[in-house]
Amino acid sequence: MKKIKIEKTKIAENMVKMRGDENKVLDYKDLIEVALDVIPQGGFSPKDIRSRNRIQDALDKATTTIILEDADFEELENVIKDSRWTLRDSELNEFLMKFNDGDYKKGEEEKEKFKPAK
Numbered sequence: 199m200k201k202i203k204i205e206k207t208k209i210a211e212n213m214v215k216m217r218g219d220e221n222k223v224l225d226y227k228d229l230i231e232v233a234l235d236v237i238p239q240g241g242f243s244p245k246d247i248r249s250r251n252r253i254q255d256a257l258d259k260a261t262t263t264i265i266l267e268d269a270d271f272e273e274l275e276n277v278i279k280d281s282r283w284t285l286r287d288s289e290l291n292e293f294l295m296k297f298n299d300g301d302y303k304k305g306e307e308e309k310e311k312f313k314p315a316k
Contacts, residue, residue, distance in 0.1 A: 200271035
């Protein structure tokens with residue numbers, strides 16, 4: 199399982215959505231939802247729909263932390279890496295780099311190192 203803390207940003211919704219609200223500020227959960235909605239080249243395959251809907255189910259349940267099965271996290275990582283955006287904001291870059299640099303995986307690996315022996 200992988201965990202993603204839902205961090206706030208200063209990115210307004212209208213900066214990433216055509217009909218977005220300029221008063222709504224997005225968090226990581228919102229940015230992931232935007233990325234999930236980006237249509238892959240050639241459209242959504244049935245596999246894309248199923249895997250993205252599993253991720254959406256996890257987002258719908260999350261309040262402070264998004265918890266994903268490893269396979270769903272891998273799918274999300276691929277979606278984020280392939281995503282296209284309408285802005286080049288530094289906070290968006292920070293969000294994207296956490297996936298590109300493997301920060302979420304590193305965090306889990308570090309926790310494993312410090313687990314007490316049974």
